[in-house]
Amino acid sequence: MVTVAAFARTAALVGDPARAGMLTVLMDGRALTAAELARAAGVTPQTASGHLAKLAEAGLLTVARQGRHRYHRLASPAVARMLEGVMAVASMPDAARPAATRAPSIRSPGPRDAALREARTCYDHLAGRLAVAMADSLVARGAVELGEDGGALTPAGEVFLRGLGVDLDAASGRRVFCRPCLDWSERRPHIAGALGAALLATCLDRGWLRRSEGSRAVAVTPGGRLALGRAFGYRQACACGDAA
Amino acid sequence: MVTVAAFARTAALVGDPARAGMLTVLMDGRALTAAELARAAGVTPQTASGHLAKLAEAGLLTVARQGRHRYHRLASPAVARMLEGVMAVASMPDAARPAATRAPSIRSPGPRDAALREARTCYDHLAGRLAVAMADSLVARGAVELGEDGGALTPAGEVFLRGLGVDLDAASGRRVFCRPCLDWSERRPHIAGALGAALLATCLDRGWLRRSEGSRAVAVTPGGRLALGRAFGYRQACACGDAA
DNA sequence: CCCATGCTTCGGCCATCGCCGAAGCGTCCG
DNA sequence: CGGACGCTTCGGCGATGGCCGAAGCATGGG
Incomplete structure (x- = not known):
């Protein structure tokens, strides 16, 4: 049985801007270090560390330690499918989405x-x-x-x-x-x-x-x-x- | 282009316990009134009203007014797929999920x-x-x-x-x-x-x-x-x- | 052996957001 | 027309949770 609480907790995990940024970057399927993910999300390493611990504990990410690095990647195709589902809804042409508060999303890839x-x-x-x-x-x-x-x-x-x-x-x-x-x-x-x-x-x-x-x-x-x-x-x- | 902000906003919308409860109930595909959804989520009507307004504005729900009732339903199959995706991840057998803070989820259906x-x-x-x-x-x-x-x-x-x-x-x-x-x-x-x-x-x-x-x-x-x-x-x- | 590096934990600050009571509109009914 | 009902808006309270600075462990290299 899936409790509503667990359901909400999972979605809330994805719903934080910093964590969302990390998950977005991880959608490419590669394993990244905590520092790289911190940069991608625009937060300090210690903040990122907390987020990554939560994501890993909830089973969204798996971590592999290699030397003094810790590589994080999406835990399963099911997680990728979930993120795809959210993307599909978020990209739907819905009522007047004010482009006002547009954070610089991900550092502009430029060329x-x-x-x-x-x-x-x-x-x-x-x-x-x-x-x-x-x-x-x-x-x-x-x-x-x-x-x-x-x-x-x-x-x-x-x-x-x-x-x-x-x-x-x-x-x-x-x-x-x-x-x-x-x-x-x-x-x-x-x-x-x-x-x-x-x-x-x-x-x-x-x-x-x-x-x-x-x-x-x-x-x-x-x-x-x-x-x-x-x-x-x-x-x-x-x-x-x-x-x- | 899908901004990370929009992505996070969509997930955060699902991540609130009260809204998650409403969406869970709406997964049966039927259209429900604000009062019914308020009961399902365990909140007062005025709180539910605010939540429903947000969900509708974000395009997750569509509303149809009929007399003095307002019927809410999932806006599209894409929304249902997204919720299914979250469910699939939330129901994964992951590390020690403490069953401590177990809210009464949905009123027990009993028999x-x-x-x-x-x-x-x-x-x-x-x-x-x-x-x-x-x-x-x-x-x-x-x-x-x-x-x-x-x-x-x-x-x-x-x-x-x-x-x-x-x-x-x-x-x-x-x-x-x-x-x-x-x-x-x-x-x-x-x-x-x-x-x-x-x-x-x-x-x-x-x-x-x-x-x-x-x-x-x-x-x-x-x-x-x-x-x-x-x-x-x-x-x-x-x-x-x-x-x- | 010592320092640099990557990551984590701790503590305190602050903003966001959910919550409800009260009150304001529409709609339907007697 | 008056009252009941469904729903919404407003205002203030409170708590959850994200954020960073500083400090604490590990690992690896010189």
């Missing part, structure tokens, strides 16, 4: 912003223009079906993706491991869930994409430009996310 | 509790033992596939459900409109999303189930007992939810 819109990680899968293009291409080719409530990989899609080297068995024995996830920047769904994770893993394994240091942006490699263009008809909008 | 566990509404679909049994039966028969990340209706399942009179076209043109939703009492997934809504609608239309007055429990009618037993192999655990 990196374009790279973020192009391709970035979203917990364990891809997001951005690349991810939306991949989803569109897969739907157009009849490889996956995507709806408001879920998605599915078709038999034809299974063949196609295996041909690309995507490891479909690692995820689960069934073909229903697909889930739409609303893209912040594109405002269109991309592919999340186990299939989304497998796609990202493949792109990284084959050297098509490379994670950026200290950012959730991912860069398309020269080889990736070729392979992604061929497989999904993807063409970069700009060269800003280029991998040297 | 009605058994009926709630048997069959109840969950936003726009069914939950409880009946819903889990239906999901199990559909999976066993190969009509739907359910995974952690989503679900899908198979071609065979489409035929089967059309035979039962389920209106599949009303939901969407595709067959991916299925979604797992963790059942509180059973701790196992049942079918949500557009398919779950269509199933509930069919059960009500055909007189197999009947909503109870003032409760989210639904009662199985004599005809429903026969039909649900035949279609899903369902047998009531007790007669407590009986429809006179």
